[in-house]
Amino acid sequence: xxxxxxxxxxxxxxxxxxxxxxxxxxxxxxxxxxxxxxxxxxxxxxxxxxxxxxxxxxxxxxxxxxxxxxxxxxxxxxxxxxxxxxxxxxxxxxxxxxxxxxxxxxxxxxxxxxxxxxxxxxxxxxxxxxxxxxxxxxxxxxxxxxxxxxxxxxxxxxxxxxxxxxxxxxxxxxxxxxxxxxxxxxxxxxxxxxxxxxxxxxxxxxxxxxxxxxxxxxxxxxxxxxxxxxxxxxxxxxxxxxxxxxxxxxxxxxxxxxxxxxxxxxxxxxxxxxxxxxxxxxxxxxxxxxxxxxxxxxxxxxxxxxxxxxxxxxxxxxxxxxxxxxxxxxxxxxxxxxxxxxxxxxxxxxxxxxxxxxxxxxxxxxxxxxxxxxxxxxxxxxxxxxxxxxxxxxxxxxxxxxxxxxxxxxxxxxxxxxxxxxxxxxxxxxxxxxxxxxxxxxxxxxxxxxxxxxxxxxxxxxxxxxxxxxxxxxxxxxxxxxxxxxxxxxxxxx
Amino acid sequence: xxxxxxxxxxxxxxxxxxxxxxxxxxxxxxxxxxxxxxxxxxxxxxxxxxxxxxxxxxxxxxxxxxxxxxxxxxxxxxxxxxxxxxxxxxxxxxxxxxxxxxxxxxxxxxxxxxxxxxxxxxxxxxxxxxxxxxxxxxxxxxxxxxxxxxxxxxxxxxxxxxxxxxxxxxxxxxxxxxxxxxxxxxxxxxxxxxxxxxxxxxxxxxxxxxxxxxxxxxxxxxxxxxxxxxxxxxxxxxxxxxxxxxxxxxxxxxxxxxxxxxxxxxxxxxxxxxxxxxxxxxxxxxxxxxxxxxxxxxxxxxxxxxxxxxxxxxxxxxxxxxxxxxxxxxxxxxxxxxxxxxxxxxxxxxxxxxxxxxxxxxxxxxxxxxxxxxxxxxxxxxxxxxxxxxxxxxxxxxxxxxxxxxxxxxxxxxxxxxxxxxxxxxxxxxxxxxxxxxxxxxxxxxxxxxxxxxxxxxxxxxxxxxxxxxxxx
Numbered sequence: 001x002x003x004x005x006x007x008x009x010x011x012x013x014x015x016x017x018x019x020x021x022x023x024x025x026x027x028x029x030x031x032x033x034x035x036x037x038x039x040x041x042x043x044x045x046x047x048x049x050x051x052x053x054x055x056x057x058x059x060x061x062x063x064x065x066x067x068x069x070x071x072x073x074x075x076x077x078x079x080x081x082x083x084x085x086x087x088x089x090x091x092x093x094x095x096x097x098x099x100x101x102x103x104x105x106x107x108x109x110x111x112x113x114x115x116x117x118x119x120x121x122x123x124x125x126x127x128x129x130x131x132x133x134x135x136x137x138x139x140x141x142x143x144x145x146x147x148x149x150x151x152x153x154x155x156x157x158x159x160x161x162x163x164x165x166x167x168x169x170x171x172x173x174x175x176x177x178x179x180x181x182x183x184x185x186x187x188x189x190x191x192x193x194x195x196x197x198x199x200x201x202x203x204x205x206x207x208x209x210x211x212x213x214x215x216x217x218x219x220x221x222x223x224x225x226x227x228x229x230x231x232x233x234x235x236x237x238x239x240x241x242x243x244x245x246x247x248x249x250x251x252x253x254x255x256x257x258x259x260x261x262x263x264x265x266x267x268x269x270x271x272x273x274x275x276x277x278x279x280x281x282x283x284x285x286x287x288x289x290x291x292x293x294x295x296x297x298x299x300x301x302x303x304x305x306x307x308x309x310x311x312x313x314x315x316x317x318x319x320x321x322x323x324x325x326x327x328x329x330x331x332x333x334x335x336x337x338x339x340x341x342x343x344x345x346x347x348x349x350x351x352x353x354x355x356x357x358x359x360x361x362x363x364x365x366x367x368x369x370x371x372x373x374x375x376x377x378x379x380x381x382x383x384x385x386x387x388x389x390x391x392x393x394x395x396x397x398x399x400x401x402x403x404x405x406x407x408x409x410x411x412x413x414x415x416x417x418x419x420x421x422x423x424x425x426x427x428x429x430x431x432x433x434x435x436x437x438x439x440x441x442x443x444x445x446x447x448x449x450x451x452x453x454x455x456x457x458x459x460x461x462x463x464x465x466x467x468x469x470x471x472x473x474x475x476x477x478x479x480x481x482x483x484x485x486x487x488x489x490x491x492x493x494x
Numbered sequence: 495x496x497x498x499x500x501x502x503x504x505x506x507x508x509x510x511x512x513x514x515x516x517x518x519x520x521x522x523x524x525x526x527x528x529x530x531x532x533x534x535x536x537x538x539x540x541x542x543x544x545x546x547x548x549x550x551x552x553x554x555x556x557x558x559x560x561x562x563x564x565x566x567x568x569x570x571x572x573x574x575x576x577x578x579x580x581x582x583x584x585x586x587x588x589x590x591x592x593x594x595x596x597x598x599x600x601x602x603x604x605x606x607x608x609x610x611x612x613x614x615x616x617x618x619x620x621x622x623x624x625x626x627x628x629x630x631x632x633x634x635x636x637x638x639x640x641x642x643x644x645x646x647x648x649x650x651x652x653x654x655x656x657x658x659x660x661x662x663x664x665x666x667x668x669x670x671x672x673x674x675x676x677x678x679x680x681x682x683x684x685x686x687x688x689x690x691x692x693x694x695x696x697x698x699x700x701x702x703x704x705x706x707x708x709x710x711x712x713x714x715x716x717x718x719x720x721x722x723x724x725x726x727x728x729x730x731x732x733x734x735x736x737x738x739x740x741x742x743x744x745x746x747x748x749x750x751x752x753x754x755x756x757x758x759x760x761x762x763x764x765x766x767x768x769x770x771x772x773x774x775x776x777x778x779x780x781x782x783x784x785x786x787x788x789x790x791x792x793x794x795x796x797x798x799x800x801x802x803x804x805x806x807x808x809x810x811x812x813x814x815x816x817x818x819x820x821x822x823x824x825x826x827x828x829x830x831x832x833x834x835x836x837x838x839x840x841x842x843x844x845x846x847x848x849x850x851x852x853x854x855x856x857x858x859x860x861x862x863x864x865x866x867x868x869x870x871x872x873x874x875x876x877x878x879x880x881x882x883x884x885x886x887x888x889x890x891x892x893x894x895x896x897x898x899x900x901x902x903x904x905x906x907x908x909x910x911x912x913x914x915x916x917x918x919x920x921x922x923x924x925x926x927x928x929x930x931x932x933x934x935x936x937x938x939x940x941x942x943x944x945x946x947x948x949x950x951x952x953x954x955x956x957x958x959x960x961x962x963x964x965x966x967x
Contacts, residue, residue, distance in 0.1 A: 072954045135882075139873040139950070146867055149912070153920050161920055165912060172872075172908055176901035179882070183889045183897075 004066050005051055006079045009044060009089065010127050013096070016040030017119040020112050030111050034100065037115040041097040041122060048093040055086055057473050060481035062132060062195060070136075078132040078193060083478030087329060087471060088129040088249075088256055091336045094460075095248045096122045098340070098453045099241040106240045106347055107155055114155055117147040118241065125249050129256060134182045134192040137261075141217075141253060142175055148242070148250065156237040163230075163237035170230040174220030181213035185265075197265055201489055204268050211269035214261055221254035224314060225284040228307045235303035236356070240347030243299065247306055248340040252332045255313045259325065263317065263482060267489045270318065277318040278408050284311030285415035293422040298346045298356050301426055302339060305382060308419060309335045315412060316397035320486060324400020325479050330471055331393025334381065334464065338390060341378040341457040345371070348450055349430075352443050358426065363435030368445040372431045374454045379427045381461045383420040388465035497555050500562045503543040503570065504614070507607050510535045511600060518596035525596050532599035533581055536606070540574040543567055558678055559617035561746075565963045566613045568815070569742040573613070576735050576822050577606045582934045583830060584727030590839055591725065593639050601638075602731065605631035609739035616750070618667045618677040621743060625663075625707070628736060629656050635731065636724045648723025655716045656706070663703025669696030670751075682751035694758050700747065701762055707740040710800060711769035714793050721789035726841065729785055730829040733792045734822045737799075741818055745803055745811055749965045756806050763804035768899050770797030775907035784832060784843045787910065788825075791869065794907055795821050801900055802884040805891045812960040813883035819956065820880040820949075827865040827942030830935055834858055836928050848914060850923025859918045861943040868946045870911040871904045876949035883957075 019040075020033055056063060062080035070077040081089065099118055107114050124147070127140035145168055153164035186192050188203050202210065220227045231251075235243045263270055285308050292304035309331065316328035348371060349364075350356055365372045381388035384395075394416060401409035435441070446454065464471055498505075514528050514535075521527070547567040554561050581602055588594040608628030615621035633656070637649025671677055673693045674685035686693070702713060709717040721729045748759055774794025781787040799821070802814030835842040852859040868877035881904065888897045949956075 070953065071957065074957075139878075142873045142878075146872060149915075150919065153916060161916055164920075165909070165916070168912060169905060169909060173902070173905045176905060177898070179885070179901060180889065180894065180897050183882075183886050186886070187890055 005047065005054075006064050006081065006126075006130050007066055009047055009051070009093070010079070010123050010130070012044045012047070013040055013119040013122040013126075017116040017123075020116050020119070023112060033112040033115060034103070037100050037119060038097060040119060041093070041100055044122070044126075045093040045097055048090050051081070052086060052090060052474075055081070055083075055474070057083065058477060060478040065132070075133060075135045075192060077136060078195075079127075079130045079136075080132045080195075081130050083475040084259055084329065084482070085129045085256065087333055087474060088252055089126055091252065091333055092122060092125045092129065092249050095244065095336065095340055098344075098456055099244050101449050101453055102241050102244070102344060102347065104449050106351060110154065114151070114239075114241075117151050118245065121147040121151075121245060125253070128253050132194045134185060134194065134197075134261075137194075137257075138175070138179060138182055141178075141257075142172075144250065144253075145171055148246065151242040151245070152234055152238045155239040155242065157239075158237070159233070160237045163233040166230045167234040170220055170227065171217075174217040174227070177213040178217035181210045184210060194260070194264070198485065202265050207266040207269035208272060211262060211266040211273060214257070214266075215273070218254040218257045218262070219280075221257070222251065222310050222314060223254075223307060224280050224310070225287060225307065228284070228288065231307060232300050232303040235306075235343070236297060236299045240343060240350070243343040243347075244340040247302075247343055248336040251306065251310060252336060255310065255317065255328060255332050258314065258317050259328070259482070263320070263486055267486045270320075270486075271490060274318045274320075277314055278405065281311040281315035281318075282408055282411050282415075284308060285315070285412055286418065289415055289418035289422060293418065293425070295422075296357055296359065298358055298426065298430070299343065300356075301358075301422065302342045302346065305419065305422065306335065306339055308415060309339070309382075311415070312394060312397050312412065315408070316393075316400055319397075319400040319404040320483060321400035321403050322476075322480055322483060323396045324404070325483070326472060326475055327393050327396025327398075327400060329475050329479075330389065330464070330468060331397060333471065334389035334393045334461065337457050337461050338378050338381045338388075341374075341454060341461070342382060344450075344453060344457070345375045345378060348446065349443070353439065358429050360437060361430040361440065362433040362437065363431075364440055364443065365431045367435075367440060367443050370445050370451065374446070374451075374458055375431060376427065377458050377461065378454075379423050381465070383423040384416060386465070387462065389461050389468070391465060392468045497553065499546055500550060500553060500555060501560065501614070502546050503539045504607065504610055506542060507535065507539050507603065507610065510539075511603050511607065514596075514600050514603070518600065525594050525598075528596045529581070529585060529594075529599050532603055533578060535603065536574050536578040536581070540571050540578070543570050543574065554616060554680075558680060559620045560614045561616035561679075562614065565746075565965060566742070568959070568963065569613050569738060570610050572819060572822070573606060573609050573735055573738050576738060576826075577602055577731070579826055579938055580727065580731045580735065583826075583833060583932070583938050584730070586932045586935065587725065587727045587833055587841070590836070590841070591639055593725070597634070598638060601631045601635050604628075605635070605731075606735070609735065612739045613742045613746075615743065615746070616679045618670065618679075621747070622660075622664065622667065624739075625743075626660065628739065629660070629707075632656075632732070632736065635728045636720055638728055639725045642723075644723035645725060646723075648720045651723075652716055652720045659703045659706035659713065662699050662706075666696045666699025666701075666703065669693070669699065679746070679751040683753070686752070686754050694755065697752055697755065697759055698762065701759065701766075704740055704744050704747070705766055708737050708744070708796050708800075709789075709793055710766045710796050711773040711793060714770070714773070717793060718786045718789040721792075722783055722785045726785065726829065726832055726843070729788070730825070733788060733825050733829075737792075737796065738818055738822065741799055741803075741814065744800075745814065745965060748803065749811070753966065760804055760806055763800055764893070764896055767797045767800040767804055768896060770794060770800065771900050771903040772797075772906075775903040775910075778907070778910045779913075781910075782845050784845055784848075787845065787914075788828065788832075791907070791910075792825070794903065795869075797903075798881060798884055798900060801888050801896055804896065805887040805893065807887060807891065808964045808966050809890060810884075810887040811965055812957075812963055813887040815960045815963060816883050816956055817880040819960075820876045820946075823942050823945050824865055824869050824877060826938055827861065827946065828869070830939035830942065831858060831862045831865070833935055834927065834931055834939070836931075837925060838928075842927075845914065845917060847924070848917045849921045851918040853923040854926045855929070858939075861939055862918065863915055864943050864947055866911045866914055870908040872908070874950040876946040879949060879953055 065080035295301035316324040384390040611624030639645040706713040778790035868875035
């Protein structure tokens with residue numbers, strides 16, 4: 001396999017963005033601009049499907065590895081995928097075209113700039129998930145801040161400036177410590193190549209501090225309680241497509257980072273800090289679920305539910321059980337689909353009524369039935385009803401947690417109930433009940449593109465709910481190998 | 495005398511300055527001619543430097559008072575190119591204020607000559623001579639727009655404070671001479687006896703003088719006022735060129751005669767570096783004038799360059815040189831943008847004047863966006879790599895405190911860069927600015943933006959250029 005498929009995946013959206021950059025932006029061209037962006041991202045999606053087909057599920061080795069000298073005697077440009085990362089790449093390439101279709105209704109001005117930002121974002125995100133060098137990873141990880149800052153700041157709502165700044169500075173502050181840790185690893189081991197580092201391990205005396213440095217970055221990005229406060233602000237102010245990108249893909253970078261780096265490089269430290277993660281995760285699950293219960297703003301409610309869901313993810317990862325980690329990855333994929341869909345659902349009614357407040361709505365089920373059905377599917381998926389992908393993830397995580405720590409698992413299970421409460425209550429208040437606000441009668445049901453996007457998200461949500469095997473088969477070997485490595489390193493004090 | 499060709503660049507430059515002076519006196523309306531000639535002279539000097547001295551390693555001339563090696567040649571070429579770029583983009587600005595006179599290029603040339611002597615120096619006296627030559631030219635340059643009271647004030651302020659720092663510096667030199675019996679760097683190195691605290695005092699005094707020249711905290715007070723008051727093209731010169739030369743001397747002075755006393759001066763350098771980084775980041779937040787903001791930002795950037803010097807290794811020195819080079823490119827782009835904010839023969843330099851720039855001038859604001867993100871050190875832009883190399887060298891020496899404080903202050907600094915971006919992109923638009931800029935201004939903006947943007951594709955080249963610098967044998 002000589003064709004550099006991963007580099008193509010990274011570069012293709014940027015090339016599309018470059019093309020848009022040289023297209024004159026005016027109202028007449030908006031149509032062309034959109035189709036160029038859509039075509040690029042769709043091509044990228046099919047390329048990633050092709051990657052999945054070629055992907056060999058029976059090995060945990062990195063596949064499609066490309067390596068080039070980048071900074072001589074220092075850093076190699078190295079990319080590759082294993083079972084853990086490939087699903088995230090698919091998620092990214094799947095969500096981006098849907099985002100681009102969704103701009104129809106929400107983005108009115110500077111369309112081509114917006115699409116450029118989205119496409120560049122896609123490049124960076126794919127880069128994050130397939131880089132096999134710490135410095136390259138950091139580069140992509142941080143670079144994503146620039147387009148997201150602009151997306152929130154330029155196309156966002158009323159308090160967009162505050163939110164954009166908060167988002168940028170929070171994440172930057174979290175990440176700089178990771179840079180120190182990366183350079184330290186370079187001086188300890190003489191390389192930043194992840195595969196080499198997996199083999200050689202990191203000096204046990206430094207592991208705790210290095211783990212904390214990585215943690216500071218990932219905790220902000222996840223986001224974990226108590227550094228989650230940027231997320232509701234960013235979500236509320238970002239345009240719909242921005243919220244979707246943020247919830248579906250950006251939040252997954254940290255979960256991925258925990259599995260790839262915290263577990264892979266610092267097993268001894270991960271063992272020590274597992275209680276910390278458990279406590280923070282449980283607080284996130286219970287505490288933010290209660291906060292979500294009290295929200296008036298739909299986007300804010302979903303944002304807080306994201307924090308709770310990511311709490312399950314971190315909990316599952318640090319159970320260091322096959323089921324727990326598998327569950328975390330499936331939960332992330334499922335959350336990527338479901339939260340994206342929920343934000344789009346909010347976007348749909350926002351575009352019509354220009355309000356995100358829950359009490360604006362009520363009794364819309366008879367006015368916009370198609371919307372109500374799809375919204376219900378995603379609500380149920382978010383609360384983890386069996387038959388949706390949300391259930392598979394949560395169930396596996398809780399199973400892993402019960403094996404590792406009974407108390408934590410019990411508390412986390414209580415979170416599931418609260419989760420069901422706020423999601424159902426949200427649905428009840430928005431869709432059912434008496435029609436009080438007469439303006440709602442003028443609402444039109446989903447148009448073709450909205451129906452298309454939401455169905456695209458509903459199909460995998462249900463499909464993987466009933467039949468999660470394609471996902472589990474992809475990640476299974478990589479995870480069991482990761483856990484073996486973890487236990488081996490722990491035993492041999494590496 | 496067979497080695498005279500090694501100082502051919504300096505000889506050529508000084509003869510050219512004299513020739514241009516005479517030409518300017520005898521020929522009327524010759525400012526354009528002299529401007530063009532100066533540009534050619536700078537290029538020729540750079541080429542001669544490249545041809546004659548880049549391959550020379552460690553040759554000393556005139557009783558060992560001048561040193562020619564790869565480091566000095568490289569820094570001279572960077573200085574000359576930076577001066578060339580400043581000169582080429584400043585003509586429109588000067589014409590607007592009707593100060594496009596013959597003195598301007600000549601003063602720039604003579605300060606460059608002073609810097610070249612500074613860079614070459616291997617002796618306290620030679621070093622001082624070069625320093626004063628460049629400072630004298632800079633005083634006049636600061637007041638160049640003499641009809642404006644702010645410009646005169648800037649020049650006077652710069653003169654008084656600079657004279658003070660020169661005094662301190664000379665006092666330090668005399669202390670060192672008193673204890674070692676020589677002004678030559680190599681002789682001093684051999685005569686060192688670390689038990690003599692007065693010698694440390696001498697180093698401190700010289701460091702104070704040098705810190706003043708590169709505006710490191712706590713000797714930065716002059717910078718915001720002078721940067722604000724001087725004509726913008728001169729401010730551009732101030733933020734770039736003298737810093738290259740002063741940093742070179744900083745490195746040479748610390749690493750040749752006083753390498754053995756590293757324990758004594760490393761603490762001072764770490765302090766200077768941390769103070770500059772933090773102060774530059776914090777003080778810039780409240781600024782409303784773009785030139786003052788740039789002044790504080792340049793104070794911060796000097797802090798990062800000094801962090802590399804503080805590491806005490808060849809890697810550190812190299813990272814410092816990379817930092818200053820990338821900084822020069824970023825600053826050039828930034829000032830090209832500033833020089834484009836012109837409407838009806840008036841330049842705008844308030845932060846609010848950037849408001850909504852992205853709607854009227856999308857390309858200009860996109861370039862500025864890239865430059866600002868790069869200055870903030872966000873990957874994958876060049877500014878990130880500059881910081882990355884510096885902190886790599888710093889962490890190698892286990893100086894974690896310096897690294898963490900430095901990186902934290904980048905977060906603070908990111909705030910004010912983001913504020914500029916916010917004003918450009920998120921705020922309401924104002925009147926349009928002129929778009930008929932000179933070719934060179936557009937060129938320098940485009941070139942610097944592209945360099946910043948695509949640096950990550952070929953990061954090895956710059957490293958290779960500086961990797962031949964090895965001061966510590």
